[in-house]
Amino acid sequence: MPRHAPGRRDEHADFGPDFPGRAPRRPRRRWWLSLPSPILAIAVLVFVVLPVVWPETEDVGAAPSSRGDFKLAADVTAVAVTPDGGRAAATGRDRPVVVWQKGEDQAWSMRSLPEHMPTGSRCLAAAADGRTLAAGNVDGSVSLWDMASGERRASLAGGTEMVLSLAFSPDGRTLASAGGDTKVRIWDVASAGPRATLDLRGAPATSLSFGPDGRQLACGCEDGIVRVWGDVGRPDAAPLTFVASQQVVLAVAFSPDGRSLASASLCGRGIDVWNVPEQRSRGFLPTRGFSATCLGFTPDGLHLIAGEDDGTLGSWNALSLSRQAEFPAHSGWVKALAVAQGAPAVLTGGNDGYVRRWDLVEVLSGRPRR
Numbered sequence: 001m002p003r004h005a006p007g008r009r010d011e012h013a014d015f016g017p018d019f020p021g022r023a024p025r026r027p028r029r030r031w032w033l034s035l036p037s038p039i040l041a042i043a044v045l046v047f048v049v050l051p052v053v054w055p056e057t058e059d060v061g062a063a064p065s066s067r068g069d070f071k072l073a074a075d076v077t078a079v080a081v082t083p084d085g086g087r088a089a090a091t092g093r094d095r096p097v098v099v100w101q102k103g104e105d106q107a108w109s110m111r112s113l114p115e116h117m118p119t120g121s122r123c124l125a126a127a128a129d130g131r132t133l134a135a136g137n138v139d140g141s142v143s144l145w146d147m148a149s150g151e152r153r154a155s156l157a158g159g160t161e162m163v164l165s166l167a168f169s170p171d172g173r174t175l176a177s178a179g180g181d182t183k184v185r186i187w188d189v190a191s192a193g194p195r196a197t198l199d200l201r202g203a204p205a206t207s208l209s210f211g212p213d214g215r216q217l218a219c220g221c222e223d224g225i226v227r228v229w230g231d232v233g234r235p236d237a238a239p240l241t242f243v244a245s246q247q248v249v250l251a252v253a254f255s256p257d258g259r260s261l262a263s264a265s266l267c268g269r270g271i272d273v274w275n276v277p278e279q280r281s282r283g284f285l286p287t288r289g290f291s292a293t294c295l296g297f298t299p300d301g302l303h304l305i306a307g308e309d310d311g312t313l314g315s316w317n318a319l320s321l322s323r324q325a326e327f328p329a330h331s332g333w334v335k336a337l338a339v340a341q342g343a344p345a346v347l348t349g350g351n352d353g354y355v356r357r358w359d360l361v362e363v364l365s366g367r368p369r370r
Contacts, residue, residue: 068357070100070110076349079336080126080133085345087147089133090336090355091121097135099147111150116143123165126338127172132189134175136163142177144192154192158185165207169214170341176217176232178205184219186232196235200227207251211258216276218261220249226263228276240279244272253295253304255318262304264292271295271306273321283321288312296339296346298360305363307334307348315364325366330354 074092081088091097096115100108119138126133132153133145142156142163161180168175174195175187184198184205200221207220215231219239224246227239245265252263260282261274271285271292289310296305297318304316313329316322330350338347344360362368 070098070355070357071353072098072349072355073353075351076335076353076355077122078124079338079347079349079355080124081338081340081345081347082126082130082147083128083340083342084130085340085343085357087126087130088338088347088355088357089124089126089147090347090349091124091135092349092353094120097121097124097133097145099133099145099150101147113145113150114152116141123163125166125168125175127168127175127189128170128341129172132168132172134166134168134177136166136177136179138162140179140181142166142175142187144189156185156187156192156194158194159183161204165205167208167210167217169210170212171214174210174214174232176208176210178208178219180204184208184217186217186235196232198229198232198235198239203227206248209252209254209261211254211276212256213258216254216258218252218254218263220244220252220263222248224249224265226252226261226274228261240276242272242274242279242281244268250291250293251295251306253297255297256299256301260301260318262295262297262306264295264306266291268292271304271316273304273318285316285321285323287314288326293334294337294348296337298339298364299341303364305337305339305346307337307350309333311350311352313337313346313348313358313363315366325364327366327368329356329358329368 072092074095076092079090086102088100097113100110116137121135121137123136131148133147135143140159140161144153159179159181163179165178178184182200182204186196188195203221203223205219205221209218217229217232219227226242226244229239244263245268247266250264261276263272267290270287273282275282287308289308291309292306294307304318311328311330312326314326330352332351334350336349346358346363349355
């Protein structure tokens with residue numbers, strides 16, 4: 001299935017220093033290396049250190065503006081939203097997990113959860129009960145939090161590699177976690193104990209999505225293959241495989257009826273949509289940028305929403321696979337997306353440091369009220 005327009009150069013290609021037909025160049029002396037060391041030190045302080053330790057941003061976790069924006073003041077790596085849209089969570093690189101909650105007066109309150117030490121969290125998932133939040137940590141553990149009280153319910157110790165993705169089953173009783181150790185761990189949420197381990201045979205999983213029955217699990221992997229287990233309770237059964245790309249799969253999402261599966265790959269220039277029962281492609285949805293980075297279906301299954309690497313938030317008709325709307329949502333990559341399954345709310349996070357809450361009508365019409 002084509003990924004690039006005919007005759008168009010892949011702008012991500014890297015030919016390297018030994019590209020044939022070029023004579024090696026003598027390295028040139030960099031003038032700035034000969035500057036006095038105090039001047040160089042000041043330049044590094046002003047242009048490198050201060051933007052990191054003293055960013056020109058609002059307070060971390062500030063209450064949302066009237067437009068529904070939350071400022072995380074960091075590269076947002078994950079977002080989560082409860083089914084009713086009343087609670088939201090986000091985390092960023094080297095930042096704690098922040099939880100926002102809407103009160104009876106419709107005002108939002110904010111709390112920062114105690115940071116998982118020493119390295120923090122990288123991915124999030126919210127359960128169907130509207131309270132339980134799972135945070136995947138850099139040290140390979142998973143923390144279960146009560147979003148209402150801010151208390152840690154349990155810590156799930158499994159692998160030793162960074163947790164890259166989490167997914168709750170639709171009923172919230174089962175949690176899947178995956179990281180760099182090529183294993184997908186299945187947990188019982190009530191007991192905080194392990195149920196099963198799926199072996200990806202050398203291909204780390206970067207994205208997870210449960211089917212509507214809570215048994216099917218899709219795993220997007222670094223080798224460009226999407227693996228689908230028909231029953232996570234039978235880890236020895238061979239998964240279905242869908243070859244999406246030769247690049248890492250960034251996101252997967254099951255449709256609410258479990259028949260369709262969407263996947264997006266790095267530099268894939270679009271989204272693959274698969275017919276799972278028939279094990280075939282339904283179509284390919286071109287994107288504006290090089291990559292769709294995050295995906296989600298609307299609760300009725302009629303629309304697919306995706307964030308892209310150029311900051312675009314787009315939507316497609318999930319039946320006809322036609323693009324219906326798009327608009328610039330962030331000034332950088334849309335790094336994370338969550339669709340509330342019981343309310344018309346969509347949450348996005350970008351590497352511009354913003355977490356934004358959109359009304360579903362805004363997203364599907366392409367007319368944000370901002």
